[in-house]
Amino acid sequence: MIENKVEHIKMKEIIQKWEKLQDTPLNLRSRILVLISVIFLVSVFIFPLWRMQFFATFYPDGLKLYIYSYKLEGGKTAGRDDLREINTLNHYIGMKPLSQSDFAEFTYLPFVFGALGLLTLRAVVLGKVSTLVDLIVMYFYVGFFSILDFYNKLYTYGHNLAPDAPIKVQPFTPPLFGKKLIAQFTVYSYPSLGTIGMFLTIVTLIIALILTSKEVKS
């Protein structure tokens, strides 16, 4: 019984401590880090989130495709418009042309990132440990959701091939991460600066969280 009571008190203490920690306002160093994390987040509005490159004999420099949070862009030189070229080639296997209007994501993603940014800024001023925890969870959620959504898009494009296409190919999923051979193309797909920026945002927020938590513990 007594032991049980001690346990109970211990438990209570932990919960109280935990609750106290949750309510602890962020210290200065953490606030500065939270501010820096917002600056990293700006990269999702400037740089592509993902970058795909398609190499073949006739394209030794690779056709390039950049996926931004708000637009789709092909590499463009005086001698080639890559997005146009990718669509021209894809029509042979009956793939739908990649077009801006087919991606609802481009209309809402910037708002989602914008909202996250505002909430993060709010945390700079009113931030407690709990706010940071919420933020980090939201960032992870948006990040995973976007990647899953992206994978779904890749799957859909590669599997909804027109039945009357001149060249019949097995449905396929272009690579989300890494290298893959598709017909005569070697395709590389990697996160780009926008995603790296967002990753840094999360890392910075975690560091900020640790800094304040450590101070409380000591």
Add this chain to the structure above:
Amino acid sequence: MKRQIQVALGILITFIAVAIVFHSCKPGKEAVKGEAAEAALATYVPPGDLDEFYLFYSGGHSGQIFVAGIPSMRHICTIPVFTPYPSTGYGFDKETKEMLGGYTWGDAHHPALSETNGDYDGRWLFINDNANNRIARIDLRDFKVKQILGPIPNLSGNHGSTFVTENTEYVTIATRFSVPVPKGTYVPVEEYAKKYHGIVALVEVDPKTGEMRMDEKHGFQVLMPPFNFDLGDAGKGPSHGWVFWTCYNSERATGILEITASQNDRDYIAAVNWKKAEEYLKAGKYKLISGVRVIDPKEAPGVVYLMPCAKSPHGVDVSPDGKWIVGSGKLQSITTVYNFEKMLKAIENKDFVGEEDGIPVLRYESVREAEVPVGLGPLHTQFDDKGYAYTSLFVESAIAKWKLGTWEVVDKIPIAYNIGHLCVPEGDTKHPAGKYVIALNKLSHGRHLSVGPSQPEASQLIDITGEKMRLLYDAFTEPEPHYAQAIRADKLKDKVIEVYQKGIDNKDPNAIWDEKDAKVVRKGNTVEVWMIAVRSRFQPWKIEANQGDKVIIHLTNIEQTTDELHGFAICEYDINVVVDPGETKTIEFVANKPGVFPFYCTNFCSALHQEMQGYLLVKPKGGAGIAQK
């Protein structure tokens, strides 16, 4: 008897011994192989690597320009200029058809790359048409003809052309034939000496657009005696402001010219002061003939002088520093070097020995600097970057290398065979690139696999980096390059486009960029089509017309990728155009043949190129067609 046999045997043995010794003295196969290997290495451009220079050959009576790379000498492409060319669809669409003006050929002799401060600037290439008195301008951005000027009024036989002035202020013209002026005038040929005229002329070039103009406000002509003007070169540096042209037939003869025009020991180099001429133009001292400003030297002293030049001169070339004017008398064995400063002095001192129709003739001894004993039949001279000159010798079939200043001949190389013009990369500019000389030869027999009686032309690449000239390579072209010019490839590297970018390079109002905008519109008896070509289809793929309708097709290649060309040919309608990536061309014809005519892509484009086709359906006049009977 025995003794005689002994002597005979002795002689025979000696003879055989000497023959064996001589034979073994000849360079062995190994030595020849070594030289050949060295030459091969000097010209070999490995797969994927690029040449160092562009070479622009005039195509002669093919009416085209041939483009090759140096040092590989590989033919890269042909630029159609005065002759329709189905390969690129040139002369089949509305724009190029209009530019050709109904002519089906030209005689392209002397290409001239545009210059800024006396050096090639890589903007335009000009080329003359000796037959139909025209000049064309090729834009080196896309290697296509942008303008054909002419037939130019008053003049006939535009041979001494298109040598440009130091800043491409003008493209030059001098007539090989003399005719009564203006054209269309009838005068019996017996009155040739007095009533026929040669003309030298300068066509003004717009410094921004390159547009050539010769009208009542731009450019001018100078009325000359009926000599046969041959070749020219514009002054540079100190001689900027002058143009020099050679002439033969100062005899003013007609008939069998090979004899009648070869009687005088000296003919002339005409020196024309175009800055002075501009003053007369400003002062209004000219006549308008056929809408062109014409200066008569009799009434405009100081514009033209004649310098005597050894027998029937052909080429005249100004040295890189602009001080020396090199004239070559083709029926002599010397090349004459004139001193520009001495020429000015002789003019100042009125050191004249006579006149021709009011044009003063300068005293030969006063203007000549040197006579260089180059060899038989000197024609043309080019310069390198080390102070040497290279003169082609037609009769001797060789090139002579000689030093400017000392006037010594230092080397000679035999040519196979009978060299005409020669070309050192940038060899007529202020800063020649040197390295090579390309011999443009008139005869090639025995140097290539036999192809029957109609023989190609030969050009030879010669290394001039060493003390001795060294033959590297034989190349062959279609007839018939005259002159060629070569430019450093890196001067064009960032200028050349390979795709007409939507809205930037293609501003054709009839261009469409989306399949959805493709359409057929009928207005009265005209069927107008806005069509796209893209891998691997035409849209619309069906054109319906009534017999006798005018059909207009605006065809846009909506590709934006290098080398994705599409052709468009209509069977039995004698139509084939080629649209480059991003290009729009307009095709016009009358659908006068009833029936069903397939059209298809002629320029192989893709795996499904064969499928790229459609139909022109022409309903016969008055009802049923043959098939329906």
